[in-house]
Amino acid sequence: MADPRDDEQLAGRLVAVTALGMVLIVPPLLAQFDRTDRVFGVPILWAYLYIVWVIVIGLVALISGRSR
């Protein structure tokens, strides 16, 4: 069993990532990208959401991979 303090730290970091993800995918930040324009030929919101998704996945992988 891991040290409870490590566990607490892991949990804290994950909560922070979740909060970040949540803020990024709901208005008002979402509304900033909610346009019909395209960047690099693809819809801007579509690209934005997938980038957020990749960032969250990456952070979670990084955080949970680091903890033993």
Next chain:
Amino acid sequence: MLQTWVIVVISVGYLGLLFAVASFAERRADTGRSVINNATIYALSLAVYETAWGFYGNVGTAATDGVGFLSVYLGPMLMFALGWLVLRRIIRVSRRLRITSLADFVSARYGKSAALGGLVTIIAVVGIVPYISLQLKAISNTFEILRRHPDITSTSELGNVPLFQDTGFYVALLLAAFTILFGTRHLDTTERHEGIVAAVAFESVVKLVTFLAVGIFVSFWVFGGFGDLFSQAADADLTGLFTVREETGYGEWVWLNVLSMLAIVLLPRQWQMIVVENVDEGHLKRAMWLFPLYLLAITFFVLPIAAGGLLKFGKTVDADTYVLALPMAEGPQVLALLVFIGGISAGTSMIVVETIALSTMVSNSLVMPLLLHTRSRLAHRADVARLVLGIRRATIVLVLLLGYTYFRLAGEGPALGSIGTVSFAAVAQFAPAILGGLFWKGGTRRGVLVGLLAGFAVWAYTLLLPIFADAGLLPASFVRDGPLGIELLRPEHLFGLSGMDSISHAMFWSALLNIGGYVVVSLAGRPDAAERVQAMQFVEVLAEPVRERRRWQSRATVGELEALLERFLGRDGAQRAMSSYPGRSPESSASEAAPELAHFAEAQLAGSVGAASARLAVDAVAGEEHIGTDDVMEMIGEASQRVELVRRRLKLLYDATGGIGTTLDVTQTAEELAQVAVPRVADFVTVDLAESVRRGDEHGANGTGVSTDGVGTRMRRLASSGIRDDAPLFDTGDMITFVPSSPTVRSLESGQAVLVPRLGDSPGWQAVDHARAARILEYGIHSLITAPLPARGTMLGVVNFWRSEKPEPFEQDDLFLAAELAARAAVSLDNARRYTREHGMAVALQRSLLPRALPEQNAVEVASRYLPAQEGVGGDWFDVIPLPGARVALVMGDVVGHGLHAAATMGRLRTAVHNFSSLDLPPDELLGHLDELVTRIDQDAVAAGDDTAITGVTCLYAVYDSVSRTCAIARAGHPTPALTHPDGTVEFLDVPSGLPLGIGGLPFESTELPLPEGSRLVLYTDGLVERRDQDIDTGLLLLRETLARADQAPEETCDALLDALLPDVQSDDIALLVARTRGLAAGQVAEWDLESDPAAVRRVRGAVSELLAEWGLEELVDTTELILSELITNAMRHGTGPINVRLLRDRTLFCEVFDHSSTSPHLRYAASMDEGGRGLFLVAQLAERWGTRYIKDGKVIWAEQTVPPGTRGS
């Protein structure tokens, strides 16, 4: 052209492949090499989330709502980021409590409530069946579309297919077979399904690969990449798809995110995969990012395909089938076939897992509790395992047929997507109960019941009924105008709430009522004992495991429990379960089962049939079937009250141990005993002790501390305490005589505490003092416990506990507590008594060793003080010893340490100093002799094996000569004396310090200094100036200041010094001696120098007789002349050089003769014929005392004569 048979063969072949994968995994598991014990497989198996609804329906949703479809996938991403907090708790709880379904979880969390489990099951079934039908419909439709290849048929054109030609029907049957085969192979306590998990993970890979293949095909084959695709879409005015704002709306977007976040945990199939099938909670760490990554990959091409479909087909083809239609229209047949397989994968995996999860819930939380409740004989039936499996299999078939029926009935309902959302909304109703219950201990069963019912009702009314209406099962006016035309109750605009899409509207109302009901009802009530125990186990699951409290003593035998397990788990399962019992294995099956074993059996059963059912089953066997749930709750309540009571008593005893005996004073210890017990044990407490105990005497000859005479036993009330002061009990200090029949005497004689429940019924107690007894009863004191105070086999006295406030009398439990308290206090009392005795002895010894009164002499005016330390006696001493020649010796010493040993050593040293001083040794020599003595004492002590050798003795020895007004001082490590000159200046004398006695080494040194008359010499021990909390210099400074203040007599000086220097807490003893010097007046001294000539003798005799006449001592003239002539003659005969004669008139008359020889005179009895040798004999006869002392260059022989009364002091 795809032949139907080809499609059928491939489909059946694919399902066969699944069978193979599943049975491979099962075989591997049987040999102990589980394939699913792997984080990646775990993450893939979670992808059961991607159903046919997702596989086909996402594109359909995207074709109308654009990017908005992603909300259903972003929620799971967030929930999995929180996986370590939320999911791990659920997994841990479920593992520990052997919870195997969502319904069981809710039921277990709220006191193992069967009602809650049933309700959750019903909601799940109602919410999920349409979802299952959705899958069947998708498979059936795509089969038909594919069959009509190359025509692209819209679903609406498919029309109704006859039952026996409908693929959906056969798929349902096939899946039922598959699920039954791998899902209910045997009853296992963990409910894991290796084969199914492996098959689902495999299907997840198939889904992903096929969908990616279509996506790539559409994006890069049909169109020229994303840029081309999206610019064409923009040109076709499809830009609405690129946003959330236009087609979905933010309200729905946020709600869908929340919904999917909850659904990813609360959908029964997700629960099954995440929680139940989890092998190792460590797998969660990888799944936390791998599963969202899977979802990202499988949704990536949804929007391109939707846009592509819209561009290619427009509205001619149902958007839900674009995934299939695009490859059919544009690409190779194989690709279309692959998509079909992917769709089957998505649909079947969902159906299989969902039905297993539902069947577990239905059998464990709905059917079994009902059966066990109504027919408790069931638990005794042989082979319940088969019954349970039967129920599950029936449930699987039933659920699938229900799904199929719904699909047939609802027919061409709304798009696939909306039904999925409705299911999400149904399971979201569990969120307050489960997530709330995971983090909040206050939730109650009633709260959940109310919240769930309300939420479910709102859900059914606002979401399910409109769908029924859409499908034509209800009149459309119901939705449009409200039931019976009541507008306020329109399902999609409840209470007039408008401006919201249907999902937001339904979620708002259901969440409001669900959460509101849960919280308000929970707060209004209180969790009962069972709920509190469970809440603790759930909320604090990550802390150390809490053992579930045993409910009662089991009355089942081991054999009965084994039989019970066998009935539920089958013979093998039961044996496996029993062999995994961690405790001591029972001796025989006929022996009574330990409660732990019964508990273990219950836990094992809980894994198979649910917590509530397991409890009922074990109750039935353990012969407790008559105990209803309420009784059990009551028992737990009582037990926890009991535990609380015991805890309070332990605390009291603990406090008593610390609170009694803080000092070594008998009276104070008794008072502490009285105080610690009020008011926790009794309202009044009194302590009566034998008189000898208070004084510290050892026990009497009869071995008891309590004296008994003809009248009764007499004891003194030493302490009392109470909630009020006006109780008419005996007062503190009263001597009480107890009659033999009184409870006090009975407890003393028996050595046991005596309980008098009602004082009014105790004539023995009243007989002690009838009048007082009446007043006590009138005052309201009604119950008594008298506990003896035993110590080392004797009784010191009793402690009485009186009760007045509580109307109930004392009970047996109180008696034990009182006796225990008394026994502990008695030890402290006995210690205090023994200390009092030993302390008294030591003090008495020391007082007897110190000078009672200082001898009379005129050389100095002295005052002294001795203050023993508060704890124990010490080894300080002082002395004033008159010396011949109007001199006086002042002694101050300190034996290091306290106690009898130090005091005894001090006594020896003081005697030694007296003896040495009679030899009239100079101070340095005297200390030298004393040093040798201390060394010898130490050696003796070491030789005797005594480990308390004296570690140090300091001493100061001063001789003051009142004639020469000089003082010779030597010290051995002792603090230097202070000297106040007659003019008031104070100095600390510069006397070589020397080493303490007993250390040996350097010789001591004497210092001689002149002391004018009226000087004050202050001798003291370190206790006066040294303190723990201050520097010794501070003490010395204070001493100096005090001495400088005034010229006082020695007595006042002593008082002033103690006033100024005495510490509040005296840790060391203090000795103080102040001597004010006097001088012998010139008229009291006469001196003659003589040459060694017999004629000189006569001259001196003449002078002496004149002088004595002058001094008024005519009576002494003859004897003095005789003494002087003898001494002078001796000096002339034996000595050399000039002779000096001195007469001192002090209290006595001193004659001194000094010569330069150092031969020692001896008293001889002269033979009758001897001419000489009679001198000293004569002197000894005539003088009171005589002696010799050696000085620098010769010796003095002196003789002292008493001055006749009446002439003294002239």
